[in-house]
Structure formats: C-alpha cells, structure tokens
Amino acid sequence: xxxxxxxxxxxxxxxxxxxxxxxxxxxxxxxxxxxxxxxxxxxxxxxxxxxxxxxxxxxxxxxxxxxxxxxxxxxxxxxxxxxxxxxxxxxxxxxxxxxxxxxxxxxxxxxxxxxxxxxxxxxxxxxxx
Numbered sequence: 001x002x003x004x005x006x007x008x009x010x011x012x013x014x015x016x017x018x019x020x021x022x023x024x025x026x027x028x029x030x031x032x033x034x035x036x037x038x039x040x041x042x043x044x045x046x047x048x049x050x051x052x053x054x055x056x057x058x059x060x061x062x063x064x065x066x067x068x069x070x071x072x073x074x075x076x077x078x079x080x081x082x083x084x085x086x087x088x089x090x091x092x093x094x095x096x097x098x099x100x101x102x103x104x105x106x107x108x109x110x111x112x113x114x115x116x117x118x119x120x121x122x123x124x125x126x127x128x129x
Contacts (some may be wrong), residue, residue: 004029004072005104011052012076015039018044019126020129023129026052026083028060031067036060053087057094067116088119097122 007027015023017040024040038055053073060068070090075081080103083091091099097116105111 002072002102002110004070005074005110007035008052008072008074008104011037011039012037012074013053016041018042018047019044024052024081025049025074027072028053028056028068029057029070029072030065031069034060034063034065034073036063036065040102051084051087053083057073057090061094066094068095068099070108071095072102072104072110074104078104080105082113082118085119088115089123091115092119092122092124 004027006060008025011025012052017023019042025037027035027037030036036059038052038059041050043049063123071080073083079121082103083101089095092115097114099115101113101115103111
C-alpha cells in the first residue's frame, strides 16, 4: 500500500463527523517529499464544514509549501472517494493539472487521476483577467 494512502487512512480517526458519520482523510505530498494530512471537520451549519483536502493544503501552505506532487484521499468506507468540486478548485489554486490524485478503493486498490482529469478547464487567475 502506498504510504500516502496509509497516511490518509490514519488521519481519519481524528475526523469530526457527528452528522454524516463519513470520515475522510487526505495526505498531500510536497515536491520535496514532506507530507501534510487533513481530515474532515463537520459543523452543524454544514456550509462551515471543512473538507480533508482543504485542511491538508492549508497546513502545507501555512508551513511555506507551494509545490505539490501527489494527493491521496481515503474514506472510512474505502469507496474511491474523489475530491469534491470545491476542493478541486482549491487544489487548482496551488497545484498544476498534473498533480497526481490517488483515490482509495480498499483492498489495496487505488484509482489514479490527475487534477486536470478531475477538473478540466479550471478557473485560474488568467481566466479572471
């Protein structure tokens, strides 16, 4: 099993999910090989909930990283969860389209995408000018 998937699985235990009971973990690898993890944090006002990918990228950026190579996402159901649209857009703010996204299918099965495959024609700074 890829160590990035393992890190995404392990952080799920820290998720705060009293409403959905759907634990998600994410592990983001920097170009230098450092790994930052995040888990989902739900709030009774659902719009204030934080997704695992957002927490991981915030932690990495807070620590001075802006160059990323891979992201692993895993849910406690091992259902191949992919980043949602909002997380995809957030990732595209900091990552190129060739960012590798590993999605945990369970039983040592991982589906691999690129961010470009998950979010083609993304909104960028250039499209806003």
